[in-house]
Amino acid sequence: MIAEASSHSDKQAQRLLRLYHLYRLSVGIILVLLISSNMDNRLLTSANDDLLRIGSWLYLVLNIVLVVFFENTRRPAQLFSLALLDIFLLCGLFYAGGGVASAIGNLLIVSVAISNTLLRRRIGLLIAALAAIGIVGSSLLLNFSHRASPNDYLQVSTLGALCFAAALLVQGLARRLEVSETLVEQKASEVIGLEALNALILQRMRTGILVLDDQRRVQLANHSALTLLGFDRLEGRLIDELLPSLVERLHLWLNNPTLRPQSLKIASSGMELQPSFIALDP
Known part of the structure; x- marks a missing residue:
């Protein structure tokens, strides 16, 4: 039963990692399509058009490489590096896209939520903290060239808080799911034991x-x-x-x-x- 539970957990982790890869690839493809069709000027308040184009292509190419080399990785250090690189690139795109005026901050929240399904407890919260710091730092850099309104500071604070909220929510749901799976495995083990006992009684x-x-x-x-x-x-x-x-x-x-x-x-x-x-x- 321990081996079966471990195998089930590994398969679930692989599915979550594939979902994370698919999400990042989808984001990269969408950003590249936006800048290629010149729709980025309509949907994004770009602070630096050239940086946004370079960052979008870099995000897509790097994620393709990461999918090839880290398709089925299970090491926490590699998963942490993967999430950290994703946060760093998205923060760069957040800066290039004009900060809170763009929708890239929402992508950071989703990335934090998905990464917390793979990295639990303090490491997951560290990812959320780094994402929040990246959002605040990018916004402060933008303030040097674009004067921020009080509403911008409120939105930046909200995005940072949502990163932590997403991490805590996902970890709470993951813990509940683990408890439910443990109970199911215990019940299954009890049923198997009762079946074996019944078979032994019948044979004797x-x-x-x-x-x-x-x-x-x-x-x-x-x-x-x-x-x-x-x-x-x-x-x-x-x-x-x-x-x-x-x-x-x-x-x-x-x-x-x-x-x-x-x-x-x-x-x-x-x-x-x-x-x-x-x-x-x-």
């Missing part, structure tokens, strides 16, 4: 027990049943040809469950057995 019972499906194929036969019927193995076999007399009594019982089945004689051993039937709930 002196009463012969056969469990059949709707096609009268044997799903389970305990040791006593094999001994009484004179078979070495019955699981997976149809009893129609093996035990026709038993099948005949089964049909009679299905037509009239109150009828007591007649005893049957086993030809191989000469033993006379008294069958009884019960329908299991689906």
Whole structure:
């Protein structure tokens, strides 16, 4: 069960990392399309057009390289470097795009949220802190060339606070999910243990027990049943040809469950057995 849980956790981490890669590639492609079609002047209040174009192409190319070399990385140091580089590049684009007047600050919040699914606790909060510092620092640099209004300072503070809020929210949801998965794994382990215990009890019972499906194929036969019927193995076999007399009594019982089945004689051993039937709930 520990190996299965670890494998499930690794697969989930890989899916989250692919989502992070896909998000960054999508952002890079959209930015490059915007600057290539000259729509960036309509959607972004660019403080430096050349820097925005260079930064957008650099963001896309670097993320393509990172996807190739860090496609399935699991090392925390590499994941932290990946998130840190993403925050640094987005802060540069945030500066080039004109600061809070652009929508790039929202991209930083999304990046912080996704990175906190891969980096938990203090490291995730460190990413949020670096993103907030990057937003504030970029805004202060812009103030030297563009005079900021009081509303701009409020928006900068809100973006920084949202970075921490996104990190805390994602980490809280991740912890709840981990607790739920742990409970599910414990329940599954208990069910498996009970099934094994039931199988052991059935095997040690002196009463012969056969469990059949709707096609009268044997799903389970305990040791006593094999001994009484004179078979070495019955699981997976149809009893129609093996035990026709038993099948005949089964049909009679299905037509009239109150009828007591007649005893049957086993030809191989000469033993006379008294069958009884019960329908299991689906």
